[in-house]
Amino acid sequence: MNFQTDFLNLPFSLTFSGEALADFLFFIVAGLTAVFSLILFFHWRKYGLGSAVLAITELVYLVGAAVLLFIAFLSLN
Amino acid sequence: MFKFEEGEQNIKIVRRHYLVILPMIFIIFILALTPIFIYYFLISNFLSLSQDFRIIIESFVSGWGLFAYSLWLLLLWIIFFIEWTDYYLDFWVITNKRIIDVEQKGFFYREVTSFSYTQIQDITVETKGLIETFFKFGTLHVQTAGHNRDIIIKDSYYPEEVRTLILKTQEQSKAI
Numbered sequence: 001m002n003f004q005t006d007f008l009n010l011p012f013s014l015t016f017s018g019e020a021l022a023d024f025l026f027f028i029v030a031g032l033t034a035v036f037s038l039i040l041f042f043h044w045r046k047y048g049l050g051s052a053v054l055a056i057t058e059l060v061y062l063v064g065a066a067v068l069l070f071i072a073f074l075s076l077n
Numbered sequence: 078m079f080k081f082e083e084g085e086q087n088i089k090i091v092r093r094h095y096l097v098i099l100p101m102i103f104i105i106f107i108l109a110l111t112p113i114f115i116y117y118f119l120i121s122n123f124l125s126l127s128q129d130f131r132i133i134i135e136s137f138v139s140g141w142g143l144f145a146y147s148l149w150l151l152l153l154w155i156i157f158f159i160e161w162t163d164y165y166l167d168f169w170v171i172t173n174k175r176i177i178d179v180e181q182k183g184f185f186y187r188e189v190t191s192f193s194y195t196q197i198q199d200i201t202v203e204t205k206g207l208i209e210t211f212f213k214f215g216t217l218h219v220q221t222a223g224h225n226r227d228i229i230i231k232d233s234y235y236p237e238e239v240r241t242l243i244l245k246t247q248e249q250s251k252a253i
Contacts, residue, residue, distance in 0.1 A: 018140075018141070022141065022144060025148070026144075026148075029148050029151060029152075032155075033151060033155065036155050036159070039184055040158055040159070040162060043162055043166060043181075043184065044162065047166050047179070047181070047187070048165075048166070049090070053165070054165070057158075057161070057165075061154075061158050064154050065151060065154060065155070068147050068148075068150050068151040068154060069147075069151065071143065071147040072144055072147040072148050072151065075141075075143040075144040075147065076144060
């Protein structure tokens, strides 16, 4: 599926495919996930008082995020 | 964050009851299911949509549905852990020398207040309603001298036991 920007009355015309848009979206989301993961891990490690609950939380969070990103990546193709 | 003084021992860490985050979990669960409900609602015969529109929806879902849904779930997953962090990093540390109140407000705002047992004037326990009574949680109001505000431990687990523990530790710290 292709998208065009003709309707925007820009001095130039852009054509981009649905696949390119999905790739772009995927990398934006993956980047944001990485940033939020770093912030979360920083808080858990610095302020969590070494709690065992947080160690399990880290694992659950990482596995969940990785699985969802992997599914998104596989469904791109 | 904070450092224990010399000879200071951590007696108990008091957190808010898990029921406090249940509404948030419920909302996230509903939001996770919402795209599925919307999809089945749109393709059902309940709405009199044109056949072309249904074909567009079905082709989008078969082509991009899994991709979009997994990104949606990922977003909700992150939101859940952000909220959970906000809940879990709010706590009170009862030590043999003082009480430390740590309050996490969002990611980059943190308030740490500590006060010694000599400053405590009174402790009130407030258990409101059926749910708080049944699940044994409530609010502790610690009135202190020399602080601009009272220390409030909201939705604490077993507030009566926490109150007793604070009073007992206060007595012990006076004896030393």
